[in-house]
Structures are given as structure tokens and as C-alpha cells.
Amino acid sequence: MEQKQILEEIDPEIMDRLATRREAIKKGAGASAAVMAGLKMASVPIALAVLTKDVFGQAPTVVIDALNFALTLEHLESEFYKAALGTATGTGAAAQNAAFAPVRTQVNANAKAKATLEQISQHEIAHVNFLTTTIQSLGGTPVSFTPASFDFTGGNGNGNGPFLTATTDVNVLLQAAQVFEDTGVRAYKGQAGNLMSRNEILEAALRIHSVEARHAAQIRRLRGVKSWITGNRSDITNLPAATLAAIQLSYNGEDNKFHAGKDVTGLGANNGGDDAVTAAFDEILTKEAVIFIVKDFIIGTNP
Amino acid sequence: MSDKNQTVVVAHAGQLLEANTRRQFLKAMSVGGSAVFLSGVLASCSDDDDGPTPPGGGTVTLNLGNDTGILNYAYALEQLEAAFYTRVQTGFGTSGLSSAEQAIFTDIKNHEVIHRDAFAVILGGAKIGNLTPNFSAVNFSDRTSILTTARTFEDLGVSAYNGAGKYLTSVDNLVVAGKIVSVEARHAAVIRDIINPDGRFFAGNDVVNGQGLDVVNEPSRVLDAARPFITTPIRIGTQPVA
Numbered sequence: 001m002e003q004k005q006i007l008e009e010i011d012p013e014i015m016d017r018l019a020t021r022r023e024a025i026k027k028g029a030g031a032s033a034a035v036m037a038g039l040k041m042a043s044v045p046i047a048l049a050v051l052t053k054d055v056f057g058q059a060p061t062v063v064i065d066a067l068n069f070a071l072t073l074e075h076l077e078s079e080f081y082k083a084a085l086g087t088a089t090g091t092g093a094a095a096q097n098a099a100f101a102p103v104r105t106q107v108n109a110n111a112k113a114k115a116t117l118e119q120i121s122q123h124e125i126a127h128v129n130f131l132t133t134t135i136q137s138l139g140g141t142p143v144s145f146t147p148a149s150f151d152f153t154g155g156n157g158n159g160n161g162p163f164l165t166a167t168t169d170v171n172v173l174l175q176a177a178q179v180f181e182d183t184g185v186r187a188y189k190g191q192a193g194n195l196m197s198r199n200e201i202l203e204a205a206l207r208i209h210s211v212e213a214r215h216a217a218q219i220r221r222l223r224g225v226k227s228w229i230t231g232n233r234s235d236i237t238n239l240p241a242a243t244l245a246a247i248q249l250s251y252n253g254e255d256n257k258f259h260a261g262k263d264v265t266g267l268g269a270n271n272g273g274d275d276a277v278t279a280a281f282d283e284i285l286t287k288e289a290v291i292f293i294v295k296d297f298i299i300g301t302n303p
Numbered sequence: 304m305s306d307k308n309q310t311v312v313v314a315h316a317g318q319l320l321e322a323n324t325r326r327q328f329l330k331a332m333s334v335g336g337s338a339v340f341l342s343g344v345l346a347s348c349s350d351d352d353d354g355p356t357p358p359g360g361g362t363v364t365l366n367l368g369n370d371t372g373i374l375n376y377a378y379a380l381e382q383l384e385a386a387f388y389t390r391v392q393t394g395f396g397t398s399g400l401s402s403a404e405q406a407i408f409t410d411i412k413n414h415e416v417i418h419r420d421a422f423a424v425i426l427g428g429a430k431i432g433n434l435t436p437n438f439s440a441v442n443f444s445d446r447t448s449i450l451t452t453a454r455t456f457e458d459l460g461v462s463a464y465n466g467a468g469k470y471l472t473s474v475d476n477l478v479v480a481g482k483i484v485s486v487e488a489r490h491a492a493v494i495r496d497i498i499n500p501d502g503r504f505f506a507g508n509d510v511v512n513g514q515g516l517d518v519v520n521e522p523s524r525v526l527d528a529a530r531p532f533i534t535t536p537i538r539i540g541t542q543p544v545a
Contacts, residue, residue: 221496221505272414
């Protein structure tokens with residue numbers, strides 16, 4: 001087409017930068033400042049201008065970093081549940097599946113627990129896939145892991161960490177799952193602010209965040225404890241003191257009663273007191289705090 | 304991911320005065336969209352029209368074009384939930400709920416009242432008035448009716464917060480909304496597990512899609528679903544701005 005040839009002479013790469021109309025509408029494309037400047041040449045029709053990829057090309061670094069952080073946690077959770085269910089694949093899969101064989105017998109004997117772990121696993125796999133493709137579509141490089149990347153005993157690769165009994169005792173498996181899920185909720189919550197420049201990304205992250213909260217609630221229910229977090233209690237006991245201290249990191253700050261600068265302590269009067277006030281809100285965790293919590297599950301991590 | 308609607312619908316004359324509508328026109332036109340005028344819009348304009356007639360007394364209008372409006376939207380939903388669970392608690396004796404279930408409902412009621420009252424504190428003088436609920440469709444002496452309504456409200460609340468987050472401009476407000484929505488999701492999971500303890504329904508395929516994403520709804524959809532339970536007329540004035 002004659003028009004196309006003319007454009008290519010002006011800018012050989014322009015045809016690569018023109019998105020399809022469907023892509024443009026889907027991503028809410030509008031004319032960027034750069035495009036508007038180009039319009040002064042008067043040779044580029046407005047219809048073409050709004051279809052350039054300028055406006056939805058590479059996302060800000062802060063967005064991609066936040067998504068890769070989330071993707072790291074999703075890989076951790078996904079491989080954890082696969083190992084527990086014996087469905088891990090890829091490098092190191094056989095060892096992970098084998099490590100969790102003892103506890104899997106107990107899982108298989110508990111139909112509800114097994115169904116719950118399967119449903120959660122299905123979601124975590126979907127989250128990994130979703131975040132991976134999203135980061136790619138934003139022009140970023142998604143992090144990737146294999147089963148061999150993780151030490152689910154929490155020993156940073158020595159296989160003898162504080163959660164070793166998660167591989168042999170279903171109660172400890174569920175305790176670990178609870179900590180992963182409660183921590184994941186707080187981690188996503190802490191990143192929401194970093195995604196505000198991209199509405200559709202923020203919305204997707206919120207929709208993942210609420211799913212993780214459903215997971216956390218259900219794991220707690222299976223364990224026979226409340227589905228919400230009271231004060232800063234993990235509601236996990238019967239583990240060595242050092243392990244409980246490590247777990248507590250995921251719950252510190254959950255007793256906060258200040259929201260949008262207001263002290264809401266009084267709202268609990270005749271309405272469940274501090275227990276209810278603290279349980280009514282889940283709190284954020286910063287990326288740094290989360291990395292410190294999960295570092296010993298990801299082999300070779302030194303924050 | 305949400306799709307941007309490229310058809311601008313003008314349902315009432317008042318929209319023609321809203322900056323947001325004009326903005327949407329331009330956006331829609333630039334990508335080949337269209338505008339639809341529902342019948343009566345142009346007919347309602349007379350030669351010396353001063354503008355749309357304000358709604359009748361008692362109507363609550365949510366102007367969703369700023370954070371205050373979005374928080375008021377959340378406040379409205381929390382009012383509804385708080386009223387529902389308070390009513391359930393009042394009728395525990397004839398509800399058919401087990402002791403364990405009553406303990407859960409008590410916790411949830413406490414949370415919703417606290418959510419409601421927290422928004423009232425945060426919004427201060429900018430808060431909307433008290434909404435009168437309409438629970439005539441709920442049988443508070445029937446455990447199934449109670450549980451079904453609870454599930455509806457919790458999933459709806461989750462979808463509302465998930466859809467509203469993108470409209471908030473202050474990160475502080477986004478964080479508050481975020482702190483609440485995950486608790487609503489915990490509520491939803493527990494209620495669903497009580498209804499169907501198969502180990503999957505807590506986050507079933509009817510609310511979590513193939514990408515692992517939870518339900519999401521725009522404010523207009525949420526209000527359409529909530530209106531049957533609210534006697535007070537409630538409408539959206541200004542549309543939210545993404």
C-alpha cells in the first residue's frame with residue numbers, strides 16, 4: 001500500500017511500532033506526548049497516531065520489579081504445593097516430590113485437606129503463568145525458578161531447616177502453608193502502591209491478593225484456628241522456639257490499630273474489643289521484610 | 304484484565320454536564336468507539352433548560368470521581384454488611400446456625416461494624432448518610448437463607464474492592480481498602496466452606512477464574528446487585544475516573 005511505503009521511508013521501524021487496533025483498544029491507548037509532537041508534521045493521520053505502542057510500551061521499572069517480586073513468591077508457593085502433592089516437574093522435581101512423600105500419605109488420607117491443597121495449587125500455578133506473561137507483555141524479563149531453587153525446610157539449601165517436619169507431619173505442613181499464605185497476602189498488600197501507574201495491573205494484583213486471602217482463611221480453618229489474624233498471633237504452637245520466632249516475623253505488626261492516621265481502638269468497644277479491631281484489618285509487609293522471611297526457602301539468597 | 308468500554312452510554316441528561324462523560328467521548332471517538340443516547344435524554348432538554356433535575360429527597364448520590372466518593376461507596380457496602388450481620392446476631396436463637404457458626408458470624412459482624420465505623424471516622428463530614436437496609440428477601444430463621452445472603456455479600460464486597468482500587472488516587476486510601484478487602488475474602492472463604500465443605504468451594508471456580516483471579520465488578524454492577532437490599536435510593540452521580 002502506498003501509504004505504508006511512505007511511512008517506512010520516514011521511519012523504517014514505524015510499522016513495528018504500530019499496534020493492532022484490538023491491542024490498542026484493549027490497553028486503552030491514547031495519544032502520548034511524543035506522538036502529539038510527531039503530529040505537527042501533519043503527515044501522520046490521528047488514527048495512526050493513537051495506535052502507536054509508545055503509550056503502552058515498557059512499563060515503569062517499579063511496576064516490573066513489583067511484579068517480579070510477586071512472581072518470586074508465587075513460584076515459591078507453587079513449588080511448595082507441587083512438592084506436597086507430588087506433582088513437581090523440572091529440575092529437582094524428583095527430589096522434592098520424594099522429600100514430601102511421608103506427609104503425602106497423611107494428606108491423601110484427609111480428603112478435604114487434599115482437595116484444598118489441590119485447589120490452592122491450581123491457583124498458584126495460574127498465578128505464576130499470569131505474572132510471567134504479564135511481565136513479558138510489559139517488556140520486562142520475568143524471574144524463573146525450578147523445584148531445585150527451593151529448600152522448603154527453610155535451611156537455605158541444607159535440607160535440614162526449621163520446617164523439616166513439614167515433610168513428615170501434616171500439621172506442620174499446614175502450618176507452613178498458613179505462613180506462606182498469610183505472608184503472601186501481606187506482601188501483595190505492600191506492593192499495591194507501586195502498581196498505581198497501571199490500572200489494569202493494579203486490578204489484577206488485587207484480584208490475586210484476595211485469592212491468597214481465601215487460601216489463608218481455608219488453611220487456618222483446616223487447622224482449627226480462626227480464619228483471621230487476631231492481634232499479632234500466628235496461632236501456631238508446638239514448634240521449637242527458634243521456629244516460632246521465625247514465624248512471628250510474618251505476624252509482627254498485625255496488631256496495628258492506626259488506619260489512614262486514625263486510631264480505631266475505640267471501634268472495638270462492645271464489638272469484640274482489640275481482638276476484633278486487629279482482626280478486621282490485615283497489614284502490609286514491606287518487600288524487605290518479606291525477603292527476610294522467605295530468604296532461607298530460596299537457596300542462595302542473601303538479602 | 305479489565306476491558307475498557309469504548310461505547311459511551313448517556314442514560315440521563317445530567318451526564319452531558321459531567322466532565323468525565325466529555326472525556327470518555329473523546330477517548331472513545333479516538334479509537335473508533337461510539338456514543339449511545341438512551342431514549343429521553345435529548346427529549347428532556349427544553350429551550351431554556353437549566354440542567355438536570357436533582358433527585359428527590361432521601362436519595363444518596365455517590366460521586367465516584369474522587370477518593371471521597373470511592374470511600375463512600377465502600378462505606379455504603381460496609382453499612383449494608385454490618386446491618387445484615389447485626390440482624391443475624393439478633394436472631395441467633397432461631398437461625399439454625401450451630402454454636403461454632405454463630406461464633407464465626409459474631410466475629411464477622413464485629414469486623415463489618417468496625418469497617419463501617421472506620422470509614423465514618425476517616426470520611427468525617429464527607430460521609431454519606433445512613434442507609435436503610437431491606438432484608439425482606441432474607442429469612443433469618445433459615446440457616447440456608449442466611450448463609451446464601453452472607454456468601455453473596457462477601458463475594459460482592461470482594462469484587463467491589465477489587466474493582467474500586469484502581470480509582471483511588473491516594474496510596475493511603477488504597478492501603479486502607481487493601482487492608483479490608485483481604486479480610487472480606489477471608490470471610491467469603493469461611494462462609495463458602497460452611498456452605499460446601501468439599502475443600503474447593505472456599506475459592507471455587509465460580510469466583511476464581513482460570514488465571515487465578517478473583518471476582519471483580521465495577522461500581523455500577525455492584526450497586527445494581529446491592530440495591531435490592533437497600534431501601535434508601537442510591538445512585539451514582541459522577542462516574543469513576545480510571
